[in-house]
Amino acid sequence: MAKAAKKEKSGAEGITWDLSDLYSNLKDKKIQRDIKDLFQKSEAFEKKYRGKINSPKLTPKFLLNAVEDLEYISEKIGKLLSFAYMVFAGNTRNPENGAFLQMIQEKSTEARKHLMFFELEWIKLSNKKVDSLLNNKILFQYKHFLEQERSYKPHKLSEPEEKILDEKANTGSRAFKRLFDEILNNIRFKIRLDGKTKSLSETEILALLYDPDRNKRKAGAKSLTVGLKENSHVLTYIFNTLVQDHALNDRLRLFENPMDSRNLSNEIDKKTLDSLMTSCERNYDMVDTYYSLKKRLLGIKKFYDYDRYAPIFHDSEIINYKKSKEIILGSFHNFSPKMATIAQKFFDKNWIDAEVRDGKRGGAFSHSTVPSAHPYVFTNYTGRMRDVMTLAHELGHGVHQYLSRQQGYFQSDTPLTTAETASVFAEILVFHKLMETEKNPKIKLALICGKLEDIFATVFRQVVLTRFEESLHHARRDKGELTSENINELWAEANKPMFGKSVEMSDDYRNWWMYIPHFIHSPFYCYAYSFGELLVLSLYSKYINEGNVFVPRYIELLSSGGSDAPEVLLERVGVNIKDPDFWQGGLDLLREMVDEALALADTLN
Numbered sequence: 137m138a139k140a141a142k143k144e145k146s147g148a149e150g151i152t153w154d155l156s157d158l159y160s161n162l163k164d165k166k167i168q169r170d171i172k173d174l175f176q177k178s179e180a181f182e183k184k185y186r187g188k189i190n191s192p193k194l195t196p197k198f199l200l201n202a203v204e205d206l207e208y209i210s211e212k213i214g215k216l217l218s219f220a221y222m223v224f225a226g227n228t229r230n231p232e233n234g235a236f237l238q239m240i241q242e243k244s245t246e247a248r249k250h251l252m253f254f255e256l257e258w259i260k261l262s263n264k265k266v267d268s269l270l271n272n273k274i275l276f277q278y279k280h281f282l283e284q285e286r287s288y289k290p291h292k293l294s295e296p297e298e299k300i301l302d303e304k305a306n307t308g309s310r311a312f313k314r315l316f317d318e319i320l321n322n323i324r325f326k327i328r329l330d331g332k333t334k335s336l337s338e339t340e341i342l343a344l345l346y347d348p349d350r351n352k353r354k355a356g357a358k359s360l361t362v363g364l365k366e367n368s369h370v371l372t373y374i375f376n377t378l379v380q381d382h383a384l385n386d387r388l389r390l391f392e393n394p395m396d397s398r399n400l401s402n403e404i405d406k407k408t409l410d411s412l413m414t415s416c417e418r419n420y421d422m423v424d425t426y427y428s429l430k431k432r433l434l435g436i437k438k439f440y441d442y443d444r445y446a447p448i449f450h451d452s453e454i455i456n457y458k459k460s461k462e463i464i465l466g467s468f469h470n471f472s473p474k475m476a477t478i479a480q481k482f483f484d485k486n487w488i489d490a491e492v493r494d495g496k497r498g499g500a501f502s503h504s505t506v507p508s509a510h511p512y513v514f515t516n517y518t519g520r521m522r523d524v525m526t527l528a529h530e531l532g533h534g535v536h537q538y539l540s541r542q543q544g545y546f547q548s549d550t551p552l553t554t555a556e557t558a559s560v561f562a563e564i565l566v567f568h569k570l571m572e573t574e575k576n577p578k579i580k581l582a583l584i585c586g587k588l589e590d591i592f593a594t595v596f597r598q599v600v601l602t603r604f605e606e607s608l609h610h611a612r613r614d615k616g617e618l619t620s621e622n623i624n625e626l627w628a629e630a631n632k633p634m635f636g637k638s639v640e641m642s643d644d645y646r647n648w649w650m651y652i653p654h655f656i657h658s659p660f661y662c663y664a665y666s667f668g669e670l671l672v673l674s675l676y677s678k679y680i681n682e683g684n685v686f687v688p689r690y691i692e693l694l695s696s697g698g699s700d701a702p703e704v705l706l707e708r709v710g711v712n713i714k715d716p717d718f719w720q721g722g723l724d725l726l727r728e729m730v731d732e733a734l735a736l737a738d739t740l741n
């Protein structure tokens with residue numbers, strides 16, 4: 137798919153980033169100088185502060201110096217790592233790039249060994265001592281960072297124990313994660329397409345599920361299932377092992393429920409999460425209504441799981457990169473000229489790598505790098521509507537990261553739950569601008585259906601995935617090792633409520649838990665997507681209701697980065713995520729979109 141689109145000019149040819157604000161190239165003399173400086177500073181840090189943080193004599197000034205030194209060192213590591221990573225992403229086939237990244241990763245791990253004691257000493261201090269320190273004005277700036285570190289107090293082991301666990305994980309859990317990737321990357325999915333037998337990668341086979349030709353979607357689904365089933369023995373074993381490893385960690389670190397450790401790092405409490413999940417589940421009928429409409433539009437009698445991503449109308453128009461830039465900057469400008477000015481910098485100063493080229497990594501991201509530099513956006517632009525949305529998404533991240541640099545390295549990043557706020561908000565701005573300017577009802581319907589399907593995938597599907605994970609972890613704890621069929625059953629049960637009456641679940645679909653990387657790499661990650669999407673829908677409806685007074689508050693929210701807990705920062709824009717009814721607001725907006733799609737479809741008949 138990407139290959140075919142590449143032949144047609146997208147206007148992104150030659151759009152590459154200029155990383156020289158970090159380093160000029162791999163041979164840049166500053167790199168060796170920075171590595172040397174990193175080690176000198178890390179060793180000096182250990183010498184100066186070890187044994188003096190967990191001490192009754194610790195003064196606010198001394199602690200401030202320690203945090204500032206630590207931040208300086210961490211930023212240095214961050215700069216080297218982000219440069220190495222971006223060079224690698226730009227051309228993964230050049231072995232020099234891979235070796236450079238590996239070298240920088242090893243150096244960082246080595247340097248971090250000198251720094252680990254700080255956190256462990258800091259959490260050992262008594263609450264009374266910590267309170268008196270944190271009440272001192274000079275530490276206000278780092279208060280949230282220091283408090284966050286302390287929240288791990290009940291779950292940390294001793295320094296030697298932590299070091300052993302970390303080292304053993306390389307041949308334990310991390311090895312199983314890597315094995316999962318290796319297996320998935322190496323499965324060749326056999327399929328007959330256009331009279332020829334082909335063997336495709338996972339990405340290519342999943343792309344077939346979006347094909348307008350139903351036979352191709354069906355064949356893709358079948359082939360995916362066959363490939364997964366051939367590997368189900370070892371994949372099931374990997375799942376069992378990692379789920380059990382999670383249970384072991386929870387026992388050692390005193391986490392009661394499988395989800396607790398994730399909730400802690402997400403800075404979200406169980407009650408808030410429960411109301412998010414149950415609110416979504418109460419609205420599953422929307423999915424049912426929407427797929428009934430889609431079934432009608434596609435003229436399909438029995439609508440199967442592999443029909444869900446079929447395009448409603450086949451659009452083949454290429455949107456030139458320049459045009460895409462205009463659309464995005466225009467939508468940003470309508471909302472906030474400041475936001476547009478920042479996004480403009482990315483285009484003007486070559487902070488974007490947009491062209492498709494051999495050896496370049498797939499996908500898209502915005503890398504915050506470090507506060508002393510600026511973020512960079514990475515994407516593979518082929519000129520589809522999806523690419524315009526992706527570019528808007530990443531630029532949303534970029535603006536957020538650019539604004540939050542003022543919080544410094546330790547407090548600029550937000551937890552997962554709010555990390556997608558600016559990106560999803562940017563997409564919504566572009567979506568509404570396109571809807572306003574488009575006159576053709578058919579294209580409008582295609583736009584709104586595309587948006588709805590994206591939102592369903594981030595809101596409802598992620599709740600399903602989270603429910604599945606919960607049941608998987610509990611089943612392993614209660615019943616011991618599980619068979620593939622046991623897990624198939626849990627997966628089918630979790631999906632049923634969302635599929636409702638309109639989508640038929642094929643037998644093949646029961647195996648499709650096997651390829652989802654989040655379950656392996658970051659357990660319980662998925663609900664953060666639902667959180668982010670519903671939060672943004674609510675923020676957007678606030679903007680609609682309040683008008684321009686909302687804008688500076690929103691910019692302020694982005695600028696505050698991770699300087700406080702999400703609930704505190706959101707309170708300032710008038711959002712209370714602890715209110716159990718809060719989530720329904722976003723869901724109501726979604727329901728309005730479904731109604732709009734139904735009405736548009738009626739006008740076409």
Ligand SMILES: [Zn+2]
Nearest residue numbers: 529533556559
């Ligand atoms: Zn994102």
